[in-house]
Amino acid sequence: MTQALALAYAGLAALPVLMHLAVSAGVPLGHLTVGGRFPGRLPPVWRALALVQAALLGxxxxxxxxRAGIGASPLAALFWPAVALTLLSLAANAASPSRPERLLWTPVIALMAAAALGVGFV
Incomplete structure (x- = not known):
């Protein structure tokens, strides 16, 4: 069960990773990130930060x-900080002034949070 939850988390995390990679490449999806501050293409600095966010999510x-026994065990030490960041991301996305960002990412991050908590407590 723990491994299935971890795989669900990773699969769901791939969605925002792909979006961040796309906006870093200049795809005009700015309305789906940073509160919709930049509705089209992100400015260069924000595009670089999108790459950082993609790496962080990965x-x-x-x-x-x-933590579930899949992959590099040294990363297991980062499990609880990852859970905390997931919960903070959930709060940030739920409070986003961008309606498209809220509607898309809040359910995805909520499922990621549930999966991570399941990994932590199952």
Whole structure:
């Protein structure tokens, strides 16, 4: 069960990772990130930050997988910080002034949070 939850977390995390990679490449999806501050293409600095966010999400997924016994075990030490960041992301997305961002990412991050908590407590 724990491994299935971890795989669900990683699969769900792939969605925002792909979106962040897309906006970093200049795809005009700014309305789905940073509160919709930039409705089209993100400015260059924000595009670079999107790459950082993609890497962070990938590391978080790796930590959840490691906690469940899948992947690199040194990342398991980052499990609870990854859970905390997931919960903070959930709050931020739920409070986003961008309605499209709220509607898309709040359910995804809520499912990620549930999966991570399941990994932590099952």
């Amino acid at each position: 590391t978080m997924a790796g930590a959840v997988l490691a």
